[in-house]
Amino acid sequence: MANRDQYIVEAAKENGIYIPTLCNYTGVAPKGGCRICTVRVNGKLSTACTTPVSEGMKIENNTSDLNQLRKSIIELLLVEGNHFCPSCEKSGNCELQALAYRFKIMAPRFPFMFPVRKVDASHPKIIKDQNRCILCKRCIRAIKDEKGRSVFAYRRRSSRVEVVVDSKLGKQLTDELAQKAMDVCPVGSILVKEKGFLSPIGERKYDLFPIGSDIENVTTSK
């Protein structure tokens, strides 16, 4: 049961089916960037976050080849950056980490790329750690100033793409917007300064329940 104009991901969620997503964020137009929500629609690979449901659509989701694909994409993201969980503020609240656990990733099949990336601490309220950025664009899409201007943006293209912070707007960030930026970021790439480990490791979001299980364990009421 689904509404017209709903994306597959949302329709599935309402019916107790979890399709893993990473770059998708409620309230923000989807961008199909991470490719993790890839499903097979009428035989063709599509991202569930950007494809609207329609009458008679045949959707494959929980197949072994789709899950293998998703697992490899998560592994790709893990080797593309430098994801060192043990010292990360986001550990336990991190969606990438939570997905890796869900897919039981022990070690990625791909060689680590060990890119040389910077930590940008030049802004008064936030730190942008490029080692952890997965280029999902959630911050770019969701964080705008009072004039609707983007605080975050891509720079360059191809494997050299990075997400940068506008220095003028970075200086004008309110505490509220800074916190929103940190919350919007699925990983530990955007962190609010001078706050750390307010909730201890072991009591964080995904310590309490595996990612997606909140959707799967809800019985449908339709």
Place this chain on the structure above:
Amino acid sequence: MKNTIAKTIAKYHKDKTRLMDILIDTQEEFGYIPKQAISQIAEDLQMSEVDVEQTISFYHFFTFQATGKYNIYLNNSVVANMMGRKEVAVTFEQELGIKFGEVTADGLAGLFETSCIGMNDQEPAAVINNLIFTRLTPFRVKEIVRDIKEGKALEEMYHASYGDGENASELIRSVVSNNIRKIGPILDPDYKPGEAIKKIIKMKPEEVIEEVKKSNIRGRGGAGFPTGLKWEFCRTIEAEKKYIFCNADEGEPGTFKDRVILTELPGLLIEGMVVAGYAVGAKEGILYIRFEYKYLGQYLENILQKVRENNFLGKDIGGKKGFDFDIRIQFGAGAYVCGEESALIESAEGKRGEPRDRPPFPVRRGYFNLPTVVNNVETLCSTVKVILNGGEWYKSFGTTESTGTKLLSISGDCRFPGVYEVDWGFSINSILEMVGAVKSEVQAVQVGGPSGTLIGPNEFNRILGYEDLATGGSLIIFDRHRDILYDVVLNFTEFFIEESCGSCSTCRIVPTILMNKLKKILNARGVEGDLENLIEWGKILRASRCGLGQTAANPILSSVKNFRYLYEEKIQQKKVFDSGFDLNAAVKESCEATGRIPNI
């Protein structure tokens, strides 16, 4: 500076969707895009500075730093390499005293790499300050650098006669040659502008679409979508405005046939856009042209003006009241991915050329989310001939599945590279004979550019067509002394890495991993498992958002499939595992710094 920039922004009505034009004009004025310009543009267009820089940093030809008075972009395509690029590159470096990516200390000249510039039939070729220099040799390079040091005007640096046809005309004056080797119904120079328009204004738009559908013509850019169907979809959608886009980005390496159409038959293309506009109900057309073809800019603007004066463009076309359609030219700024229709639209909206998720397709939600038909140059030209001679006539060429003719741009190891118009259904063998390739010497043919397939002699009896070997026109011939893995597969893989937009995970990461694996094999450190990895990991790319990502592994996958022996001969047959890690190389620098001898 402030006033110049303000004038530029005002010229485009402070419209942020015209950011590409604002940036092109700004760079034309100052040689780069100064920080001050970025601030001013951001302020006036009500964007953040990083947002403006987001667009600038996407395109290859935009630059944040001051470059030279003369900027040399030498293309590094496979065919350029085959035709002696290496010696030319070394000579440029020696004569200028700088390496690629640098600018001379006195700011006189900058030397840069760039991807294929659409000149594979006359390589090695470079773009210098928007002018094309073809058939370069070390001798020619020395002449050019001498002229640069003497401060000569670009136009004075041509020492050869101008090219054939319109290349010699006053508004082009280029040394680029057309190399038209075989004409057919599309390239037929006996073309009378306006005849198709006179015909369509007596028809209903639906009838125009019916005729195009009857012809079974499919898109000539490579994707091959049925053109009549595309126009019909667009027509049926209710919207306040619709658009016709002509895709003249022609970025697929080895393709240069649209360059020739733009030069010799621009009127035919314009007429095709008008016909399309009439058919779907669009009043505006945008001709999106790759930046490397800027040398044709003035000439094309002049042609547009002439067509308007003849009343075949503009208001009340052909005398039919209410039939308005006009075209503006939009240049890109160096990005192969902008040849993808939704990325092209994004670029025309002033943004990065990042493809959109489909559905919805551009015919439903395109330019400004309005119904937009994006057609290749050759497709639009062909529809004019369909209207003039009928859909049935068109079906008399080609095969049942692939009707009509195809313009091929053929280059590489053959006597007569250039543009050939042939019926679909031609076999590769016939093509090799046609272009003067020595069949017994041909090792491989790349059909459809890097995103296509690499085939060997056992498949030369295959035919060109959507039912067998489809192509947007690019055909590159390799004879037996070419190193397929190193010269072709690695070059093509690096091309996809360079040109990826980077906005989807699979295409951003996998090609680099595959390239590293390929290099491991080429460095004699490969094992059988590495070959299996290439095949397995290449499949992940099928989940990419656009055609670039989905075909980025094709060079590797198709060469493993058709030329596996080339890989097998490099693989260490006795080893099961090799990390590929070179400890000596890894510690070389630190050992030299500390004066230690590696204990390996």
